[in-house]
Amino acid sequence: MSMTAAVGHAHADPHHIGVVIEHPGPASKRIVTAYGFWVFLLSDIVMFSCFFAAYAVLSGQTAGGPSGAEIFEQRNVAIETVCLLLSSFTCGMASIAADVRNRFWFYLGMAVTCVLGVIFLVIEFREFADLVARGYGPSRSAFLTSFFSLVGCHGLHVSAGVLWLLTMMAQVFAKGFRADVLRRMMCFALFWHALDIIWVGVFSVVYLLGGAP
Amino acid sequence: MLGKLDWSAIPFDQPIPLVAGAVVLVAILAVLIWVVVKGHLPYLWDEWITSVDHKRIGVMYILLASVMLLRGGSDAIMMRIQQAVAFQSQGYLPPEHYNQIFSAHGTIMIFFVAMPFVIGLMNLVVPLQLGVRDVAFPTLNSVGFWLTATGALLVNISLVVGEFARTGWLAFPPLSGLSYSPGVGVDYYAWSLQISGVGTLVAGINLVTTVLKLRTRGMNYLRMPMFCWTTLASNLLIVAAFPILTATLAMLLLDRYLGFHFFTNEAGGNVMMFMNLIWAWGHPEVYILVLPAFGIFSEVVSTFSGKALFGYRSMVLATMAICVVSFMVWLHHFFTMGAGPDVNAIFGIASMIIAIPTGVKIYNWLFTMYGGRIRFATPMLWSVGFMVTFIIGGLTGVLVAVPPADFMLHNSMFLVAHFHNVIIGGVLFGAFAGFEYWFPKAFGFRLDERWGKAAFWFTFTGFYVTFMPLYIAGMLGMTRRLQHYDVAAWRPWMIVAAIGMAVLSIGVICQIMQLVVSIRNREALRDRTGDPWDGRSLEWATSSPPPVFNFAFHPDVRGEDAYWDMKTRAQQQSFEHDVPEYQDIEMPRNSPTGFICAFFASIMGFALIWHIWWMVILGGLGAFATFVVFAWRDHDEYVIPAEEVARIDRVNLEERRSLVSMAGAV
Numbered sequence: 019m020s021m022t023a024a025v026g027h028a029h030a031d032p033h034h035i036g037v038v039i040e041h042p043g044p045a046s047k048r049i050v051t052a053y054g055f056w057v058f059l060l061s062d063i064v065m066f067s068c069f070f071a072a073y074a075v076l077s078g079q080t081a082g083g084p085s086g087a088e089i090f091e092q093r094n095v096a097i098e099t100v101c102l103l104l105s106s107f108t109c110g111m112a113s114i115a116a117d118v119r120n121r122f123w124f125y126l127g128m129a130v131t132c133v134l135g136v137i138f139l140v141i142e143f144r145e146f147a148d149l150v151a152r153g154y155g156p157s158r159s160a161f162l163t164s165f166f167s168l169v170g171c172h173g174l175h176v177s178a179g180v181l182w183l184l185t186m187m188a189q190v191f192a193k194g195f196r197a198d199v200l201r202r203m204m205c206f207a208l209f210w211h212a213l214d215i216i217w218v219g220v221f222s223v224v225y226l227l228g229g230a231p
Numbered sequence: 232m233l234g235k236l237d238w239s240a241i242p243f244d245q246p247i248p249l250v251a252g253a254v255v256l257v258a259i260l261a262v263l264i265w266v267v268v269k270g271h272l273p274y275l276w277d278e279w280i281t282s283v284d285h286k287r288i289g290v291m292y293i294l295l296a297s298v299m300l301l302r303g304g305s306d307a308i309m310m311r312i313q314q315a316v317a318f319q320s321q322g323y324l325p326p327e328h329y330n331q332i333f334s335a336h337g338t339i340m341i342f343f344v345a346m347p348f349v350i351g352l353m354n355l356v357v358p359l360q361l362g363v364r365d366v367a368f369p370t371l372n373s374v375g376f377w378l379t380a381t382g383a384l385l386v387n388i389s390l391v392v393g394e395f396a397r398t399g400w401l402a403f404p405p406l407s408g409l410s411y412s413p414g415v416g417v418d419y420y421a422w423s424l425q426i427s428g429v430g431t432l433v434a435g436i437n438l439v440t441t442v443l444k445l446r447t448r449g450m451n452y453l454r455m456p457m458f459c460w461t462t463l464a465s466n467l468l469i470v471a472a473f474p475i476l477t478a479t480l481a482m483l484l485l486d487r488y489l490g491f492h493f494f495t496n497e498a499g500g501n502v503m504m505f506m507n508l509i510w511a512w513g514h515p516e517v518y519i520l521v522l523p524a525f526g527i528f529s530e531v532v533s534t535f536s537g538k539a540l541f542g543y544r545s546m547v548l549a550t551m552a553i554c555v556v557s558f559m560v561w562l563h564h565f566f567t568m569g570a571g572p573d574v575n576a577i578f579g580i581a582s583m584i585i586a587i588p589t590g591v592k593i594y595n596w597l598f599t600m601y602g603g604r605i606r607f608a609t610p611m612l613w614s615v616g617f618m619v620t621f622i623i624g625g626l627t628g629v630l631v632a633v634p635p636a637d638f639m640l641h642n643s644m645f646l647v648a649h650f651h652n653v654i655i656g657g658v659l660f661g662a663f664a665g666f667e668y669w670f671p672k673a674f675g676f677r678l679d680e681r682w683g684k685a686a687f688w689f690t691f692t693g694f695y696v697t698f699m700p701l702y703i704a705g706m707l708g709m710t711r712r713l714q715h716y717d718v719a720a721w722r723p724w725m726i727v728a729a730i731g732m733a734v735l736s737i738g739v740i741c742q743i744m745q746l747v748v749s750i751r752n753r754e755a756l757r758d759r760t761g762d763p764w765d766g767r768s769l770e771w772a773t774s775s776p777p778p779v780f781n782f783a784f785h786p787d788v789r790g791e792d793a794y795w796d797m798k799t800r801a802q803q804q805s806f807e808h809d810v811p812e813y814q815d816i817e818m819p820r821n822s823p824t825g826f827i828c829a830f831f832a833s834i835m836g837f838a839l840i841w842h843i844w845w846m847v848i849l850g851g852l853g854a855f856a857t858f859v860v861f862a863w864r865d866h867d868e869y870v871i872p873a874e875e876v877a878r879i880d881r882v883n884l885e886e887r888r889s890l891v892s893m894a895g896a897v
Contacts, residue, residue, distance in 0.1 A: 043448040043785055050367050054440040061432060061474045068478035068508060072493060079499025081492075157490035160499030167485060167493075185859060192863075202862070 048201055055205040059212045062175075066216055069168040070223060077228055079160035086165070086228030089154060091145070095225045098141050099217065102176075105134035106214040113207045119195045128187050131210070135180045142173050165224065172220055175213055182206055234842035235415065240393045245328065251305075252391035281821040283369035284779055285354050288376050290673055292351025293666065295376075299343040299383055304739060306336035308732055311697070315729035317715035318722045329714045330397035331416065335386065337400025338420060341516070342427055343383045345654065348662040349523040350379075350434050353462045356669055357438060359770035359777065360456045362447030362786040362793070365819065367440035370861070373825030375433035381829045382427025385836050389419040393840070396420040399712070401513065402483065404494035404505050409487045417487065418840040421480045426832050428476050435469030438462055447769070449788035453547070456768040456793075457533075457540055460547050461526030464554040468515045468522070471558070475512040479505065506568070510561040518557040521653070522550060524661025525592055528614045531664050532596045534764050535611040536603030539792050542595040549588035549595075556585050566637045575634040582632035586625060593618060608764070609683035613664035616691045620656030624649060627702070645705025648698045655694055663690075663742075671763045675775045676756040682745030690738030696731030700724035759886050767795040774883040780816045780871060783880035813877040817868045824861045828854060 045053070077086065112127025146166065149155065156166035186206050189199050242248055266272055279287055309332055313322045324332070358366055366372050389395040396416040398407045407417045442463040446455070483505070485491040492500040533540040540546060562570060562578040570578075596618060605611070627649040631637045640646060663686075671677045704724040709716070749756055762771040772794045773782055790796050835850025837843075 040449050041446055041451045041454075041788075044363055044446065045444040050440060050444045053444050054367055054436055057436045057439050057470055061436065061470045064471055065474035065478045068475055068482075071508075072478075072482065072504060075501055075504050076493070076499065079492075079501070081498040156485075157492065158498070160492040160495075160501065163485075163491040163493055163498075163500075167482065167491070181855075185862065189862065193865075198867075 047197075048204070051201045052204055052208070055208055059208060063212070063216065066168075066171065066219075069164070069171055070219065073164040073168045073224065076160040076164040081159035081161075083159040083162060084154055085161070086224070089149060090225050090229040092225065092229060094141055094145055095221065098138050099221055101134045101138045101141075102214055102217050105131045105138070106211055108134065109207055109210045113203065116190070116195060116200060116203050121190070124190060125187065128183055132180060132183050132187075135176055135183070139173060139176055139180070142169065146170070165228075168224065169220060172213065172216055175216075179206075179210055179213060182209070232843075234838070234844070236392075236841040236843065240415075241391065242394075245325075247324075247328070248390050255387070256391075276823075277821065280826050281373075281823045283365075283373050283819050283822055283825075285358050285366045285369065285372060286673060286777065288372050289351045289353075289355030292347045292354060292376055292379070295380055295383060296344050296346075296348035296351060296662075299339055299347070301739075302387065303336055303339040303344055304736070306332045306339070308736065310336065311725075311729045311732040314713065314716075314725045317713075318719070318725070319717050320715060322715050324714075326714045327394075327397060330712075331395045333712055334396045334399055334402075334416075334420070335389075338396075338424070339383075339386060340654075341400065341520075342424060343379070343386065345520045345658050345662070346427075346431060347379055347383075349465070349520060349658070350431070350438075352527065352662065352665045352669065353438055353458075353465075353523055354434070355673060356665075356770055357441060357459055357462050358445070359672070359773065359781060360459050360768050361442065361445060361450060362769045362772075362782060362788065363441075363445045364781050364816070366437050367445055368437050369819040370822045370824055370867075371433055372437050373822065374828050375430040375437065375825075377825040377829030378430030378433070378832055379427045381832045381836060382423040382430070384833055385419060385423035385426070385840070388837065389416070389423075393419065401509050403509075404483065404486070404502055405496050407483060407487075408495055409490075410495075415840050418484075421484050421487075422836045422839055425477065425480050425484070426836050428473055428480070431469060432473045432477070435466040435473065438466040439470055442466070447782075447785040447788060450793070453544065454788055454791050454793065456526075457529035457543070457546055457550075458523070458526035458768075460550050461522040461529075464550045465519050465522040468519045468554060468557065472512045472515040472519065475508060479508040479512065482508075503568070506565050507561070510564045511558070514561040514564065515557045517653075518553055520658045521661070522553065524617075524658050524665075525550070527661045527665040527668070528596060528617060529592075530768065531610045531614045531668050532599050533792075534668075534766050535606045535608060535614075536600045537606075537765070538599055538603040539767070539795075540595065541598035541601075542591070543791060545591055546595050549591040552588040553585060556581060556588075560585065563632055563634075563637070566634045567641050572634075579632050579634045579637075583629055586629050586632075589625060593622065608667075609678070609680055609687060610664045610668040610764075612684060612687045613660045613667065616687060617656055617660040617664070620660065620691075620694065621653060624652030624656050627652060640705060642710055643705035644701045644709045644711055647711045648701035648705060651698050651701075655698075663687075668764070669770070671758040672761075672770055672775050672777070674753075675758055676749065676753040677758055677763055679745050679749045679752065679756070682741050682748055686738050686741035686745055688738075689734055689741055693731050693733075693735030693738050696734055697728050698731070700727040700731070704728075761883060761886065762794075767792040769793050772797065774886070778879045778883075780818055780876070783813060783816075783876050783883075784811065811880075813873040813880065815873050816871045816876055818871060820867050820869050822861070822867075824857060827857045831857065 044050075108127050108130040112124050112131060115121075115123035115127055146169075149162075154162055156163045183206065186199075186203055189202070193199050266275060279291065282288065309324065310329070313324050313329060316322050322329075354366065354372065358364070386395070394414055394416045396402055396407065396412070396419065398412060398417060398420070402417055402420055405411055407420075442455070442459055482491070482493040486493050486495060486500070492498040494500050494502050494505045496502070529540055529546060560578055560582040562574065563582045566575050566579070596614070607615075627645070631640055631646065631649060667678055667683055701724070704721050707718075707720050707724075709718070709721045709724075758775045761774040761777075763775070764771070769782075769786055769788075770777075772786060786793065786797075788796075831850045831853035835847055835854070838846035838850060
């Protein structure tokens, strides 16, 4: 109602309520790239939400196999979580280093991020391998199917992230902090932080809720 | 070495696919040889295959859609003939072949006709309407197109090598699970949709970013042409819905390839979860397709009525309302599966609510026409034909949105008639209207009106003769996907529908003739002004076809109907312009990345379908290498010098000045 009233007053340009702000024209490349990547990340999160939903539906369907409380090792998960959260911090440091064009701190930040990411992946891989060896592979029950898929999907993303990270380091080494390299670095950082956010979801929904007896 | 692939994959005992496949193969070879011998290959490679120009990519999308329309159409003809002759007999198609045909028909028409057609039109037009030089991510755009083409290629390969799914176009488990569909048909289905789905997602991200971040000076949200608004809504839906499809198909594939239990009957799998997931994508998909069509009708109706769109703001609101509500109705696709009366009632009401914004749109179009100077050119005919047809489809839609009515009508021919009514009457008519409307913009000459009108009338009549009988057959209890039947009451309607299909086919032939005749008479049909319809939005402000950079300057927009506004002002101010100061323009360089990506994706898709694991790895490595090589290039832009821009633009300005002075004299 207040809208119609306001429109009545804005004679000069009926499409602007109160202040007339003219659109300034196309945004800069940096903004466009980051914006597009955000949109991609949102779509990726939608994809993850499907696997979360599947886990929610199937987590009770153990078909005589083990339940979450029987197979989850909270200590491992704690280490994984610490690694990933720390790696987000070091990735942030690397981003700052890239912004101020400091090669040394950039390489250091990225290298530590990479090591933490790889440690995370190794722990996850060992957890999976151990479960499969005990006969609790993903085809044992619908619960294990959804568990392996959700956690594995996140793991795949981290693996892709590590690959991307190495490519980024090589790019900075070969090309320096060029504008397009910096834009890619920004996207990589967004990707890495988003994986962290998703891990918080995995950690809470799968290991904390599912691990409770 | 070759996984599951051996000679038994080629259907030597079935003449129909083999002959069809041979004909297509010969045709492709002939075209390839002609291209190479005539020396067109460098031109094709430089100007089209590696092009990252949104206009070229849009045209290629539409070309792909048109070719696949013929493929999907021949499936439709075969089905209509089968149901006309299969009364108390087997008909001429063996059951498993018939099942493949209806699955392929649905898959192709939605994913490889409707989707590329609307995405192609959006690609072609939206940057022009926004007054900018290109989409947000030009190379990614090319990747998106070529991945869609990969999906289409895989579906067509299934015609000759192996088989296609026999499960219907959404491949419901457990029928699509390994125990009931052990062949490669479902794998063809899933991998081709998975690959083209990535292409669609890429296009969606690209167009959302383009509309939100790349508008010319002064183009505030409430000055955007309606087509840009519906593009935004449709691509937001793509970004939100296609990941669901990706996840769902991934789960189905994990079930099939690695023995997982998402949707199996054993070990606690849940089939209903597939229904929920697939329709959580599938229902928004309907609006992904029809919203751009609504945008096209808005542009066309307003242009050919010579009036601004009536109720522009309510149109925007209706578009965004549909965008949101379309995510809240998916359950109406399985009212009969025991969700209970409360859930059914809620989703029934949500489904009916969508009719309100859609009704708003219909009234807006009618009021736009009211009091206007209406010109019944071909795009306008498609639009008016749409309004009549879509209302019928919408009404039957509200009918089946009532759960008790749906219990009677679900899975019947009535339903088949309903969704063809909205998809043909909405999406396809919209695509044709857009095709006729923007063709002169893309190619610089108009299409022949006589053949165009003939195409409209045959298609329009053919549509009614084909699908109205299906409503009746549905009321008489005929279920869908019937391979043969024994009920005498259904037969006459099936025969009428087959006759309708013949009329529809004449419409398609007229459309092809229109293209042939227009290309032959292109000199006489040349559009020199860039504004053949007396248009209202910015795409008509540049020449036809537009230069590679679209606009010498970013146009300055001062209100709705930007170009109409400019024309009016130019006439009033006797058009004394200063000589503009041209500047260098940076444009993205051509790139084979998209094509090479699709090449590796095709290899990988084929290898995955046939379990040829070494080839999968090869394709994956190739794709990663392409990515790195692309990331490594140093110069991704080239500069068009100011003198060149000036030279190109001056021609356009001269034409326009003469146009304005002529109009002023009248």
